[in-house]
Amino acid sequence: MNDSIRLGVLVSGRGRGTNLQAILDACARGETKAQVVVVISTHPEAGAVERARRHNVEALIIDPKQFAAPEDYERELTQRLRERQVDLVCLAGYMRKLSPLFVDAWRNRILNIHPALLPAFGGQGMYGHHVHEAVIESGAKFSGATVHFVDEEYDHGPIVLQAVVPVFDDDTPDTLAARVLEQEHKLYPQAEGRLHIEGRRVKIKGASPNCPH
Numbered sequence: 001m002n003d004s005i006r007l008g009v010l011v012s013g014r015g016r017g018t019n020l021q022a023i024l025d026a027c028a029r030g031e032t033k034a035q036v037v038v039v040i041s042t043h044p045e046a047g048a049v050e051r052a053r054r055h056n057v058e059a060l061i062i063d064p065k066q067f068a069a070p071e072d073y074e075r076e077l078t079q080r081l082r083e084r085q086v087d088l089v090c091l092a093g094y095m096r097k098l099s100p101l102f103v104d105a106w107r108n109r110i111l112n113i114h115p116a117l118l119p120a121f122g123g124q125g126m127y128g129h130h131v132h133e134a135v136i137e138s139g140a141k142f143s144g145a146t147v148h149f150v151d152e153e154y155d156h157g158p159i160v161l162q163a164v165v166p167v168f169d170d171d172t173p174d175t176l177a178a179r180v181l182e183q184e185h186k187l188y189p190q191a192e193g194r195l196h197i198e199g200r201r202v203k204i205k206g207a208s209p210n211c212p213h
């Protein structure tokens with residue numbers, strides 16, 4: 001019996017898709033028992049679309065603007081994901097807020113990766129370089145990456161795994177972002193590999209609140 005976790009990865013805009021790439025690479029190396037079965041992008045020119053197709057993974061474009069209401073768009077998302085028997089939805093550079101309806105339909109089955117140590121430096125407007133600028137300005141000595149479940153609030157759901165990186169005196173948002181991104185690429189596939197889904201219950205094996213490295 002194939003007990004691999006079936007992942008559906010959501011991306012928005014024209015993002016790079018490097019986290020998706022890290023997940024695909026980890027799957028190809030057999031490092032995680034998860035398997036990407038579909039990538040759904042809001043935009044045809046997203047880096048993730050090209051990366052998925054190169055790995056023979058189905059990539060769908062679903063443009064929210066084609067739908068009369070956000071709920072219709074999300075209903076379509078749910079339908080496509082269910083058709084492919086997706087167990088776990090992974091947001092990888094997906095910047096749109098998901099509605100309570102969608103979150104409820106996929107409760108404890110949506111993961112996100114955030115480029116800081118939540119619960120600090122999260123919330124509305126905290127994305128991309130804004131996060132790293134805020135970390136540097138705060139004087140924090142450490143930052144990192146967080147994989148968490150998605151709930152109705154931005155960057156707020158239960159934390160699955162975190163990785164820590166130092167913040168150096170001469171860091172710019174770009175140098176810090178690069179150090180964090182390196183950890184994101186290790187962390188996301190690890191988190192997926194540790195989840196075990198029984199019916200609607202998700203269990204995290206060997207999860208520890210400490211840095212896993």
Ligand code: GRF
Nearest residue numbers: 015016017018019093113115
């Ligand atoms: C990552 O920094 C992630 O933490 C955030 O969006 C960015 C996506 O980057 N949620 P990429 O498209 O995976 O390269």
